[in-house]
Amino acid sequence: MSADRLAALEAMPELERLEAEVAAAAPYFDEAYYARSLPELPDTVTDPLEHFCSTGWKQLRKPRADFDVWWYWANHLDPADDATNPLVHYALVGRDAGLSTRPASTTSGPGAVLPTDRAVRRATLFAGFDAQGIVDEAVLILLRELARFSDVFVLFDGYLPESELAKLREVAQDAWAIRHGAYDFGSYAMLARELVGWERLEQYDEVLFVNDSSYLVRPLDAVFERMDAQACDWWGLQATKGIAMTRDVPENGFPDPIPLDTVREELLDGFEDAVTYDFLVGSYFLAFRRPVLNSPVFRRLVNGVTTQRSKRLVIQKYEIGLTHLLIGHGHRFSTFVPTLQPFHPVYTRRVFGLIADGFPLLKRFLLYRNHYDVPALARWKETVRAIIPDAPVDAFETNLLRTAPADGLARSFAIEERDDGTVDVPDWDMTPTRFSKLDAAATQDLRQWAFVVDRETHQLPDNSRAIFEQVAHDPGITKVILTRSRRIPLSGENVVTLPVRSPQGREALMRSGIVLVADRPLRATDVRVKTERHHVIAVRRGLTLLKYGRTAAAPRVVQSARPTHEGPLEMLHPAPTRVFDAVLAASDADRLAAVASNWSTRYVDAWPTGIPAHDFLVRDDVPADLHEQEQRLREELDGRRLVLFTTILPRRGFDAEPYLFTPTEVDRLASAAEDAGAVLGIREADGDLDRATSRAFGTRALDISVTRYPSVHAVLRATDLVVTDVDGVALDFTLTGRPAISFVHDLEQFDGRLLYDLDHVFPGPVCRDTKALAAEIDRALADPTVSRQYARVRELFVEHADGRSSRRVVERLLGLAPKRQLS
Structure with missing residues (x-):
């Protein structure tokens, strides 16, 4: 009967369903506990139960002290499905079924022992990410070391060109690059579930989950030697109590490390009472043995990894959540560092002491994010070398400077310790009011x-x-x-x-x-x-x-009435x-x-000065970096003409998706260019991590990405024909007098979002399918003479093609009067 009520509830309209959920959850909700546990609740929240049913459970907030939302969700519901409020499920189904709302015990078994009569069979599932699609030596150093002890399988979350995948395959058993957007656990899940497969993983005694967030400062021999000798079901490099969001919880402020045996035997039960469960074994390097690998609960959680609305949920569900799940099911854990450290020690100054004691990794996030304000990180290379003279810190620095946010590094490296031992942290959070x-x-x-x-x-x-x-x-x-x-x-x-x-x-x-x-x-x-x-x-x-x-914004609705002769004189719109x-x-x-x-x-x-950057298209004296990029591209073209495919990145709220070219279409378009002595070049939008068009064309097109050629104007100078969607680059390109084509397979998705009618203002034909596109490419390459519409559009949008637009702007700027004189 209760299951029927749950099914009926899920079919209700949203508001009616919320009311029903509130009514069902009310007997099991502790309003006083919820309010105390969430002091940050805004004053506008007048009904804590309604807040929990609409928002709180999705944030994994506890509705009462003995109900852990993610524990219930991961054990008794589908971890990948967020359609059912766990407390409502408990009220209608779980209570009568006797389903657990938190671990019944944190006591573990004796732990698994690895075989000693043969070599340990070990696999590593490695999660990588690089926004620029580059595999640096720093990553390969870690992979080569892992390959000494295991069969390595790599998945990068995002596009990698074949040349970069080849680097990985020299080290790994296999490597893939697939955009999924579910962070490291999304890669682990895809590798275990699909690319490698649970069946293949059955042959291994131990399977590691490792990501590319760390630099390997020393070999892993000591790690595996120590951990191979320990009886445990799973292990990591270190454990921590407390994360950034719980740094102010008094229980997390213990000053001295705690022996791991004390944690297992005396403290784990108490961790269950925390408002936010925050004990975890560091998820950047984990090893699982057969008892865990064979566990249906473990596989269900890994298989159910999905994209999340925030990084906090990724941490709570998969990083902390996995630790909690395995401990709650009696799987004995261990760590290379034999003590529990406060907070995440790899993100504090304690990490250098750990490295001196044999810890093998240095986290990149510590260096550029530094959320615990560790001083003197500007001299991290010298600090590491003082401990490990042959650590390849130069390779690490190359990766750090390429991938880390420059402003984050600047802030981190500016933090210093004063003579009195206090830490000087520059104020990078000036409010608009103070400014x-x-x-x-x-x-x-x-x-x-x-x-x-x-x-x-x-x-x-x-x-x-x-x-x-x-x-x-x-x-x-x-x-x-x-x-x-x-x-x-x-x-x-x-x-x-x-x-x-x-x-x-x-x-x-x-x-x-x-x-x-x-x-x-x-x-x-x-x-x-x-x-x-x-x-x-x-x-x-x-x-x-x-x-x-x-x-692009919706029209504003005027609330006030139109003024009358009798009423006060007031403006409909404030000045x-x-x-x-x-x-x-x-x-x-x-x-x-x-x-x-x-x-x-x-x-x-x-x-009406003209667009300053248009000068880069028509002048001979362009900046040195643009000149270098243009010459390098012309050398790559080797006498061939360039047909540039360039696209916009769909903005927030757009339903537009990249066109998925079939192999037949790829061959048709690439051949159209090749037959005319040209070559296709693909340039997706900066920030497009999937790069579906590059994936489709592969070696049939040149990589003209922002990573390789940062300046679009340098690329346009060497381009003979532009193919785009609704990108304004086609209007800019009219300064060259060379042809442009629009390929928009989903023009209806841009309904109401274009400034102009595309058929009237695009300086070339607008194609809706690849057959028409191939024909237009043939025509443009055979005769690049532009149409009357092209000339009309150029005349409409470009008044200045003299290379002096920047100068006109500067002359205007130099003629401005001081504002205090104006006032």
Whole structure:
């Protein structure tokens, strides 16, 4: 009967179902406990039970002291399915069935012993990730060492070109690169469930889960020698009590390490009473023996790994959750470090003491995130070398500087210990309110220009780069480059590069009389850069076909009534505060788009200077890095013409998916290019980790990715034909006079999201299928003469093709008056 009620509940409309769930869960919900355990609940939450039923259970919040949501969920429901509230299931089904709500015992068995009469058969499931699709030597060092002791199987979460996969396959039994977005446990799950398979894993005595988040500072011989001799069902390198989100819990503040036997025999039961269970064996290096590998509960959890809404849930469900699950089912654990350390010791200064005692790994996250504010990490290489002189720290540093956020490293490396033993942590969290107060007291200098990186790509916007190059060697202008995660190596006279969130970056922003941004200032800088004190210029990202900014937002509903002659005189819309002093535009038509998208800019404030980055397409004297990229691409082309496939990254809220080319379509399109003495080149959007088009074309196309060729303008200079979807790059490309084609298989998904009718303003044919696309590629390569529509579109959107757009912008900027004079 209760199961029928559960099925009926799941079929209800959302609001009706919530009411039914609240009623079912009420007898088993401890409101006082829930409120005490969540002091961060906002004052707007007036009904804790409703909060739990709508939100709290999905965050794994305990509804009462003896009900662990994830324990119940992982043991009695489908770990991959979040359709059923575990407490409601317990109320309707689990209570009568006697289902456990927390471990009945934390006592473990004797543990498994590895065979001594033969070599241990061991496999490693290795999880990797690299946003740029590169396998560094630092990763290979760890893989080679693991391969000495095990058969290694590697899965990278994201695209890797064949050349990088080949590096992995030289070391591993096999390697794959598949985007799944479920972090390390998603890779472990896919390897165990599909790519390697549980059946194949049956032949091994021990299976390791290892990820690429650590640098191997010494060989693993001592680790396996010690752990092979221990009786246990599973093990890791170290255990910890407390994580970042529970760092202030008093029980986690024990000062001295605790012997592991004491933990197993005396403390595990008490850990169950924590509001948030936070005991775990470090999940970056785990080993499981046959009792665990054969456990249906373990396999169900691993098989059920899915993408999560937050990294916190990944940690609680899979990292901490796996530890809790195995302990609760009596599986004896052990660790290489023989004591329990407070918090996560690999993220504190304790790690260097562990390394001195034989610990083999150094976490990359410690160096760049440093959430426990460890001082003196700027000298991490010297510290490691003092302990292990032959540690390959240079290889680690190469990987660190390429992959770690530059601003994170800058903050971490700025933390130092004072002479009195206290730690000096720079304030990187200035609030908008505090910035505004300090900004009001600062003196702005019109000869100091702030160039703020794009919030989406963390690169300097192309238009800002072009403006910078125009004044790079002017010693009278201070150029401040405000960065985020990526390094911006620009040179010139009087150039300063600072992280935008650093104290120095905030101070430089306050002093800058001119601020160049691609977004609204609050989004670009995280603080309010007001036009009352600064000249804020929207440089934009170039010409666009897609709506953005105000044009992409839903129409605002006016709540107040229209004023009458009898009533008070009041405006329907309050007078808007100006966000920008000026917006750059390429033509009169583009001015309309710029003003509409960048509310509350006036038409007169849209400067028809031309798009500065267009200079890079028509001038001979381009910056040295663009010239190098263009020449390198031309060498790769080796006399062939280039057909560039370039796509946008679907923005939030879009249903658009990349087109999945079949092998037949790949052959048709690649052959169309090859038959005309050309070659396809694939350039997916920066941030596209799946790179479905590159996967499909493989070696039939060149890799023209942002990683290999950062500048799109350098690529366009060497391009003969552009094939894109609804990317505005086609409008920019009209400056070259070369043809463009649109391939949009799902144009209906962009309904209402384009600024213009694509058939009327795209400077070339719009194709909906690959047959038409192949025919148009044939036609364009046979006769690159552009159509009358192409010429009309170019005339409509590009008024300046003289290579002087940057100069016109600079002349405008130099003519601005100080804001304090204006006021």
